[in-house]
Amino acid sequence: MSETIVSLPDQETASIPKMNYLSKENGLLSWLLTSDHKRIAILYLISISFFFFIGGSLAALIRLELLTPQSDLMATDTYNKVFSMHGIVMVFFFLVPSVPATLGNFFLPMMLGAKDLALPKVNLLSWYLYMVAGVLALYSMAAGGVDTGWTFTTPLSTHYVNTHVITTGMAIFVAGFSSIFTGLNFIVTIHKMRAPGMTWFRMPLFIWAHYAASILMVLGTPVLAIALVLVVLERTVGIGVFDPAKGGDPLLFQHLFWFYSHPAVYIMILPGMGVISEVISTFSRKRVFGYTAVAFSSVAIAVFGFFVWAHHMFIMGISSYSVLVFSLLTMLVAVPSAIKIFNWAFTLYKGSITFETPMLYAFGFMGLFTIGGMTGVFLGTSGTDIHLTETYFIVAHFHFVMVGGMLMAFLAGLHFWWPKMTGRMYPEKISQLAALITFIGFNFTFFPQFILGTLGMPRRYASYPAEFQVLNVLSTAGASILGVGYLLPVFYLLWSLKYGAIAGENPWQATGLEWQTQSPPLTENFTEIPVMDHEAYDYEWLERQKEKEVPSVG
Amino acid sequence: MSDSTVITYDAQAGEEHEHPSYQRHHFETIGQQNDATNFAMWLFLLTEIMFFGGLFTAYLIYRNWYYPAFVAASHQLDIFWGGLNTLLLITSSFTMAMGVWSAEMRKQGALVLCLTLTFVLGLGFLGIKTIEYREKFEKHHVPGLHYSVQSFTNPASDPEIEREYRDKPLPPDMATHTELYFFLYFAMTGMHALHMIIGICILGFMIVRARAGAYTGGHLAFVENFGLYWHFVDIVWIFLFPLLYLISRHQ
Numbered sequence: 001m002s003e004t005i006v007s008l009p010d011q012e013t014a015s016i017p018k019m020n021y022l023s024k025e026n027g028l029l030s031w032l033l034t035s036d037h038k039r040i041a042i043l044y045l046i047s048i049s050f051f052f053f054i055g056g057s058l059a060a061l062i063r064l065e066l067l068t069p070q071s072d073l074m075a076t077d078t079y080n081k082v083f084s085m086h087g088i089v090m091v092f093f094f095l096v097p098s099v100p101a102t103l104g105n106f107f108l109p110m111m112l113g114a115k116d117l118a119l120p121k122v123n124l125l126s127w128y129l130y131m132v133a134g135v136l137a138l139y140s141m142a143a144g145g146v147d148t149g150w151t152f153t154t155p156l157s158t159h160y161v162n163t164h165v166i167t168t169g170m171a172i173f174v175a176g177f178s179s180i181f182t183g184l185n186f187i188v189t190i191h192k193m194r195a196p197g198m199t200w201f202r203m204p205l206f207i208w209a210h211y212a213a214s215i216l217m218v219l220g221t222p223v224l225a226i227a228l229v230l231v232v233l234e235r236t237v238g239i240g241v242f243d244p245a246k247g248g249d250p251l252l253f254q255h256l257f258w259f260y261s262h263p264a265v266y267i268m269i270l271p272g273m274g275v276i277s278e279v280i281s282t283f284s285r286k287r288v289f290g291y292t293a294v295a296f297s298s299v300a301i302a303v304f305g306f307f308v309w310a311h312h313m314f315i316m317g318i319s320s321y322s323v324l325v326f327s328l329l330t331m332l333v334a335v336p337s338a339i340k341i342f343n344w345a346f347t348l349y350k351g352s353i354t355f356e357t358p359m360l361y362a363f364g365f366m367g368l369f370t371i372g373g374m375t376g377v378f379l380g381t382s383g384t385d386i387h388l389t390e391t392y393f394i395v396a397h398f399h400f401v402m403v404g405g406m407l408m409a410f411l412a413g414l415h416f417w418w419p420k421m422t423g424r425m426y427p428e429k430i431s432q433l434a435a436l437i438t439f440i441g442f443n444f445t446f447f448p449q450f451i452l453g454t455l456g457m458p459r460r461y462a463s464y465p466a467e468f469q470v471l472n473v474l475s476t477a478g479a480s481i482l483g484v485g486y487l488l489p490v491f492y493l494l495w496s497l498k499y500g501a502i503a504g505e506n507p508w509q510a511t512g513l514e515w516q517t518q519s520p521p522l523t524e525n526f527t528e529i530p531v532m533d534h535e536a537y538d539y540e541w542l543e544r545q546k547e548k549e550v551p552s553v554g
Numbered sequence: 555m556s557d558s559t560v561i562t563y564d565a566q567a568g569e570e571h572e573h574p575s576y577q578r579h580h581f582e583t584i585g586q587q588n589d590a591t592n593f594a595m596w597l598f599l600l601t602e603i604m605f606f607g608g609l610f611t612a613y614l615i616y617r618n619w620y621y622p623a624f625v626a627a628s629h630q631l632d633i634f635w636g637g638l639n640t641l642l643l644i645t646s647s648f649t650m651a652m653g654v655w656s657a658e659m660r661k662q663g664a665l666v667l668c669l670t671l672t673f674v675l676g677l678g679f680l681g682i683k684t685i686e687y688r689e690k691f692e693k694h695h696v697p698g699l700h701y702s703v704q705s706f707t708n709p710a711s712d713p714e715i716e717r718e719y720r721d722k723p724l725p726p727d728m729a730t731h732t733e734l735y736f737f738l739y740f741a742m743t744g745m746h747a748l749h750m751i752i753g754i755c756i757l758g759f760m761i762v763r764a765r766a767g768a769y770t771g772g773h774l775a776f777v778e779n780f781g782l783y784w785h786f787v788d789i790v791w792i793f794l795f796p797l798l799y800l801i802s803r804h805q
Contacts, residue, residue, distance in 0.1 A: 114580065115579070116579075116580035118590040118591075118594065119590070119591070119594055120578075120580065122594075184594060184598060187597055188590050188593050188597065189590075191590075191593060192586060192593060193580075193586070193590065218597055218600060218601050219600070219601070219604055220604075221601070222601045222602070222604035222605035222607075222608075223604050223605070223607065223608050225605055226606075226607075226608035226609060227608060230608075230612075230741075233737075233741070237697070237699070238697075238698040239697050239698055239733075239734075239737040239741070240697065240698075240733055240734055240737060241612060241616075241734065241737055241738075241741075246730060246731070246733055246734060247616070247619070247620060247623075247730060247733075247734050248616075248734060249615070252611075252612060252615065255611075256608050256611070524579070524580065529582070
């Protein structure tokens, strides 16, 4: 059994294809006015990395403050602003667009065998909206920040704080439209742009996951938009719709907000699950076990995801019957999530597993997401939720799913498709090390927070009782390891742009259509529109293809 | 390098010369392009439904909670103006549909006429809306802006409404909730008017292009999709009019 499946062309003779989407045109304008989905994906990749490092720096400040029990690094008000901006930047400017707008944008048309997304100009518009939103958010941060938390809880956000709620709210409003346009574009593309022979059940699971996430984006985001418009109106004109003094109800805001923001966590995680399906299949050389079940579980998550939002409101005075129903529905979401995890595990069973970096990240995802998901059941049970909500348990749960799950999936996907996007391999050894460091650092950072939460340490405070210090120091130390894990890829990926080995068409011997064309791809992806004549993840088909190629090359 | 690219594209264009010029490069057939843009428009309208849905939810909840306030406040709306506006809007949907038909039949003159009529009817709707808003402003019924509950705690101060509906005075705490009704009225009709303004701007653009013969050469996807948008805005009003004006008329 070989240790790696990587097969690179002969480095002496190989070269990057002269004509590709990167070299087609040059100059800043050719990027800013492009309608090529691959170039827009690169623009997004640069922008979301930038916001990730802003959000990451804010996280570092939070962990530094929490190193000691007293509030000593910054004033408590500043701390409130720091964790609010950390949440806003990470959720709306990193997690929501992370995989869909970069990897999805780049590979969704290629996997379908299309030349571009259905609406290329709308795609570019969505990037511009994202940038406008990003600039607005940065402006509000520079002008003094916002301290409501990322949830804009009323009446705090409407009546009591005098920070930049309006600017930030507008920033998220605009970012929401960017996300709507991405989702809309994906749905239309999946319905209308599939290559001949690409039936629904021949699509890679990456596409299914994006389809489900897009439904959530299209149906959920407008509700957040209207909720934010109402908050802004309440603040500026005092309309009273969330103001009990005028007969309004702050709980209405919670319903509207979580109607989007709970499905939003599935917008964040589903594309990540799509990446994991691709990676697990490629590096165990097997078709994903239970393809149909995994495909439908994505859709099931999207559907169930719309009916669980009130589990964020168990302690807010909703009726006990609502609690009962929403608790049950919350448990139900665990079923499709578990279907995915089990099917990936069965895919590994008797597969020819190799341990390249994407696979290491995928393993990280499976372990951490499972812990994150299981702890979600604690929070979905109303009895334990009353004890655990608003404590560090929730912070740990959320970060296990979002950082341990989504970010691992993003890095898995980025490494997996890096050769296709740039034409060059990333350095294998150091990136395996980075994956390991990330995993270790992550567990040190967030596992202690589960314990802190059960002990009763509340979230969103700059100071805490001295007895919690040991675990907090552990968490901060872990965060610094995690920081190293995230910085390493920046350096070696940039290095690889110039010095990485030439990847060739299909370094992983993967089956997706995106791998059956040159790397980096041509502007319109394929020289002729491919015809899909086999199931997804059909490794035997790939073998036959290679056999056919031999005479023509020889 | 760029030269070679150009050659490739020329070669491609030569090979597929039967494609009309308005077909975008990434679509295989014009049918696929029309299907895709049409489907995208329907999806966009779906997001619009969700967007308005938040406001409709708020309306339903508060109407149930503060029923007397909502009844009394809705008596302040003028059914004549509201009805006339409904008529204008339905007519404009008809002229819009005729516009799409004219574009299909490649009748340039008829298309320009229909679009212009739609444009004028849309402006008429907004004009009447202004008259209505102005009346609310004069009566201090604009929430957050010197809002006054006098018409509801003391209906006799509003003789016209008093004559027609004979409302009983509301207790002060219920009367304050009329502000919520007027907020929802302004938010919902305002959001609707915003969509009308956007629509009218696009109509203006389309009239200029239609005069240049842009949509009567067989490629009318833009007119069709705009038609969908215009009908959607109309349908929103078809829900707003009964909910805000009519539903409490006989109570």
